Amino acid sequence: MTIQPIRLFGDPVLRTPADPVVDFDKELRKLVKDLTETLLDQQGAGLAAPQLGVGLRLFVYDVDDVVGHLINPDLAFPDDEEQDGPEGCLSIPGVYVDTKRRMNVVAKGFNQHGDPVQVVGSGMLARCCQHETDHLDGVLFLDRLDAKRRKDAMKQIRAAEWYNPDAPPTVKVSPHSGVFGR
Numbered sequence: 438m439t440i441q442p443i444r445l446f447g448d449p450v451l452r453t454p455a456d457p458v459v460d461f462d463k464e465l466r467k468l469v470k471d472l473t474e475t476l477l478d479q480q481g482a483g484l485a486a487p488q489l490g491v492g493l494r495l496f497v498y499d500v501d502d503v504v505g506h507l508i509n510p511d512l513a514f515p516d517d518e519e520q521d522g523p524e525g526c527l528s529i530p531g532v533y534v535d536t537k538r539r540m541n542v543v544a545k546g547f548n549q550h551g552d553p554v555q556v557v558g559s560g561m562l563a564r565c566c567q568h569e570t571d572h573l574d575g576v577l578f579l580d581r582l583d584a585k586r587r588k589d590a591m592k593q594i595r596a597a598e599w600y601n602p603d604a605p606p607t608v609k610v611s612p613h614s615g616v617f618g619r
């Protein structure tokens with residue numbers, strides 16, 4: 438088993454911008470495997486390396502039964518269309534708040550062998566790419582909310598069982614639900 442504990446909101450690693458991947462080596466492939474297995478175990482939509490405490494620019498996703506990964510992602514938006522719907526985060530378990538995102542995304546990057554790849558996503562996959570790339574910049578979905586929604590999110594966080602402002606814990610099992618970020 439290579440399932441790893443997920444860092445929770447409050448852990449400084451989630452606020453630290455990650456470094457680009459330079460070495461496409463065996464260690465990187467192990468990290469992709471750990472991320473993927475942890476994501477599948479948690480039944481989440483996406484997981485970024487900093488959520489396992491690793492400051493590298495890559496994430497894995499599992500959207501519409503397609504499991505993949507993207508390294509050193511670079512996002513572009515082909516149009517101005519937006520979406521608004523529930524979003525969550527494995528590092529903020531049990532908290533779901535409507536979050537505005539772009540509807541369509543073209544994410545360029547590399548696979549674990551260093552080959553250039555492109556993920557073209559709309560809806561959930563586009564939301565996932567934006568959420569996970571934010572993680573690589575030390576940005577959480579809470580930062581994307583307007584003041585009212587952020588207040589609601591913080592209320593949910595403070596009421597959450599796992600939340601301890603003095604000693605941010607890590608958790609391996611988070612509540613599951615039927616929306617993004619399970």
Ligand SMILES: [Zn+2]
Nearest residue numbers: 525526527528
């Ligand atoms: Zn997240």
